[in-house]
Structure formats: C-alpha cells, structure tokens
Amino acid sequence: MDAVNPARPGGRREALVKAAAEMFFEQGYAATSIDAIIARAGGSKRNIYNEFGNKEGLFASIVSENAERILSALRIDEIEGRDLRETLMVFGTRLMDGYMSPALIGAYRTVVTEADRFPGLVRSFYEQGPGRATARLAEVLEEARDRGEIQTDDCARVAGHFVGMVRDNLHLQVVLGLRPPPSEDETKVAVASAVQVFLRGVRADPAG
Amino acid sequence: MDAVNPARPGGRREALVKAAAEMFFEQGYAATSIDAIIARAGGSKRNIYNEFGNKEGLFASIVSENAERILSALRIDEIEGRDLRETLMVFGTRLMDGYMSPALIGAYRTVVTEADRFPGLVRSFYEQGPGRATARLAEVLEEARDRGEIQTDDCARVAGHFVGMVRDNLHLQVVLGLRPPPSEDETKVAVASAVQVFLRGVRADPAG
DNA sequence: CTTGACTGGTAACGTCCATTACCATATCTG
DNA sequence: CAGATATGGTAATGGACGTTACCAGTCAAG
Structure with missing residues (x-):
C-alpha cells in the first residue's frame, strides 16, 4: 500500500513538496499557480488535491516540512x-x-x-x-x-x-x-x- | 479647468490616493482590487484609469505621494x-x-x-x-x-x-x-x- | 441652448486560476 | 483475468478581477 511506485523513485509527494517549496519561496504564494507547480513537479493536479486538499494545505505542508531545512x-x-x-x-x-x-x-x-x-x-x-x-x-x-x-x-x-x-x-x-x-x-x-x-x-x- | 468640483470639496484624485494608500498598505497590492478602492473612495473606475492609467500607475503614484508622509x-x-x-x-x-x-x-x-x-x-x-x-x-x-x-x-x-x-x-x-x-x-x-x-x-x- | 469634458454606475470582455470532472492507463491485490 | 486504486492528461466549471465600453447626468464655456 505504501510501497513507492517503482517507476518513480522519489514518490509523488516528495516531488510536489520540493517543487512547491521552491516556487512558493521564489515567487510568493499568490504568484505561484497550481499549474506551474505541476509543470515543474510532473504528475497531475489530482495528486495535489488528493494529498493536500487544496492550495492552502499544500502551502502549510511545505512550510512545515521545509522550515527545518531552511531554518x-x-x-x-x-x-x-x-x-x-x-x-x-x-x-x-x-x-x-x-x-x-x-x-x-x-x-x-x-x-x-x-x-x-x-x-x-x-x-x-x-x-x-x-x-x-x-x-x-x-x-x-x-x-x-x-x-x-x-x-x-x-x-x-x-x-x-x-x-x-x-x-x-x-x-x-x-x-x-x-x-x-x-x-x-x-x-x-x-x-x-x-x-x-x-x-x-x-x-x-x-x-x- | 482645474477648478475643484463644488459638490466634491476634496477632489477625486485626492480621495482616490488616500483610499488606495490605506488599502494597499493594509492588505497588499494583489489583495486590493480596483472595485474595493472605488467602493471606499466613491466615484467610478473611469476616474482611476483616466488619472493613473492602470493599477500599477495608481500604486506608483500613491507610493511616491505617500512616501514622504509615511517616512x-x-x-x-x-x-x-x-x-x-x-x-x-x-x-x-x-x-x-x-x-x-x-x-x-x-x-x-x-x-x-x-x-x-x-x-x-x-x-x-x-x-x-x-x-x-x-x-x-x-x-x-x-x-x-x-x-x-x-x-x-x-x-x-x-x-x-x-x-x-x-x-x-x-x-x-x-x-x-x-x-x-x-x-x-x-x-x-x-x-x-x-x-x-x-x-x-x-x-x-x-x-x- | 449647445457643445464638450468629466463623473457615477453598471455591464461586458478577456484572462487567470483554483477546483472539479472525465477518461485512459498502469499498478497492485486476489 | 477481475477489480480496486492511484496516476497522468486534459478539459470544464466557476469565480475574481483588471480593463474597457456604454449610458445617463452634471457642470463650464460660448
């Protein structure tokens, strides 16, 4: 169930978090669109909405998951x-x-x-x-x-x-x-x- | 030509600048809509576009006209x-x-x-x-x-x-x-x- | 009065974008 | 293979908003 997709070594979630963090922190929250995140991370929007609920949820996750690294x-x-x-x-x-x-x-x-x-x-x-x-x-x-x-x-x-x-x-x-x-x-x-x-x-x- | 409209003692431009400055500096540029500025300042959008060209022009004007006061x-x-x-x-x-x-x-x-x-x-x-x-x-x-x-x-x-x-x-x-x-x-x-x-x-x- | 410029109000247009829906695969479970 | 689940891709929906257009009213000048 939790097995990583063999074709995708990193896992969708990690790729999404990584791309979203880069783009949010480079361009700001409002200026970063869901489409742009998908374009960089690959995958589809369904991934984001299944995993994080909505854009705010994605942002909250990336901040808390990247805060430690950045700080x-x-x-x-x-x-x-x-x-x-x-x-x-x-x-x-x-x-x-x-x-x-x-x-x-x-x-x-x-x-x-x-x-x-x-x-x-x-x-x-x-x-x-x-x-x-x-x-x-x-x-x-x-x-x-x-x-x-x-x-x-x-x-x-x-x-x-x-x-x-x-x-x-x-x-x-x-x-x-x-x-x-x-x-x-x-x-x-x-x-x-x-x-x-x-x-x-x-x-x-x-x-x- | 430059006479102030008797029914509007302050003049449109001043009212617009004042309202726009308050809202831009309270809520930020992106979060402040033209409609919201008009709702606070009165008048119509034509005023803004005749006077300032567009939203960026309005922002630039209010910053430069309010910078001295604020700073x-x-x-x-x-x-x-x-x-x-x-x-x-x-x-x-x-x-x-x-x-x-x-x-x-x-x-x-x-x-x-x-x-x-x-x-x-x-x-x-x-x-x-x-x-x-x-x-x-x-x-x-x-x-x-x-x-x-x-x-x-x-x-x-x-x-x-x-x-x-x-x-x-x-x-x-x-x-x-x-x-x-x-x-x-x-x-x-x-x-x-x-x-x-x-x-x-x-x-x-x-x-x- | 007539013309013209400006104003207020509202609607229309076009775009962007978050969110959802749909469809076709692919992988996993059995 | 059957079926469930997740995935990729793309299109549709709905709203927000900058910008423009249209219409009616007001004021100044001649």
Missing part, C-alpha cells in the same frame, strides 16, 4: 570558541550567512506577505528560526556572565541587540533586492565590527 | 541633546516609533512583497527612509568622533549597528504579526539598553 542555517546550537570573541564571531557569521541565504530571503518575503493568512505557521517559523537563535545566544551570554566576562541585566535583550547589529540594514537591503548578499569578506568585516562594538559594550569592567 | 517618521534631521547619550536616546526613540507605526509596518510589508515589480520605487523608499536616517546618524557620529567622544573606523557602519540594535527582533515580530508594537515604556527600556551597549561599545577610552 537549519539559524540552528546554531553548538557554538564554541576559544573565547567569547571567537564564539561571537562564529555565531555572527553563521547568523549572517543564514539570514542572507536565498532560501531564507525567499521564505522571509513569502512569510511576511502571508502572515495574516497563516498565523500559526508564522509563529512556528519565528520560533524555530530567529527566536531560537536569539535564545541560544542568550544562553551563551548567561554562561559568560556567570564567568564574570560580561556585565548586563538582561542577557536575552542584549542577545537581541547583537542579532540586530549583525542583521543591520544589510538584511533590509537584500530583502528589498537593492543589493546582493554580502561576500565572505564583507560578512567577516561586518561581523567583526559588530562583535567589537558589542563586546566593548557589555564586557565587565569597572567603568561605571 | 517622515524616519526623517530625523535635527537631532540634538545635551550630550551624545541624550541625542542617541532621542534618535533611537523616534526611530523605534517610526518603524513600529502601523503606517510604516504596512508599507514595509507591501514594499517587500512587490519589490520585484517596482524596483525603482523600492530604492527611493529605502533611500528616503531607513537609508536617510542611518546616514543622518552617521553624520552625528562623525561630529562626536571629531570631538573625541567616540572612537571608530567607520561611522556609517556603526550607525548601522545602532539602527539594527534598536530595530532588533521587535520589528520582525511586529511585521510578522506576532506581537503588537511596543508601548512607550517598552520603547524607552529597549532604546536605553541599546544606547547603553552602543555607547560603551564605541566610546573613546584607552582600553585597547
């Missing part, structure tokens, strides 16, 4: 470095790369546009991605504070500051299509600058 | 304070209020969505708003650096850091509809925290 760029659980500066450099670089990846830029545009239509999806999207990354950084900062390296009242808040500094106006410009994602060198310079300001801003020393 | 929240040209900290507090508060205003949140959503269709509009939108505010802050920081109050290689870059810290994850959450705009108190706390970290991060002192 894995922001899934920064193990951040280690010789010291806090290196840790922040690594974290900031991964954060920048994740936010600037075409996949996440496309997903961001789409999710912003359809926020009203799919409130539940938007919440899980935020919590799995930006929220989780910020929370993880806050934990790292807690540890640094316990070690006496930094000084702050609210680690979660300053974690947000750091994330904001890294995202900067760069993310806005890329989302608006005003400039391409930064190169590796540009990323390094931008992150290093953010780390420098941040570290001086929060480090523990007796300067009132 | 005036970010038009922070005169920033003065007793000292740099107070100046940054004032600037940051106005920045936060501007970014979180419903008008700008709506415009942001719409512009992000239609970035591909109207690249010229997007550019002027950015340059009149976020770009201009950041550039103005950079000038202020240049002066502070000349006075020896802060120490940095690149005032434009750290101005971006500050703007990013203020925008933080808050902007993202509001844009996604995950939380309401911050209250006056929340704004004050958030900005004060950003100013604190930033000032410590860039101020001139001999701590290598």
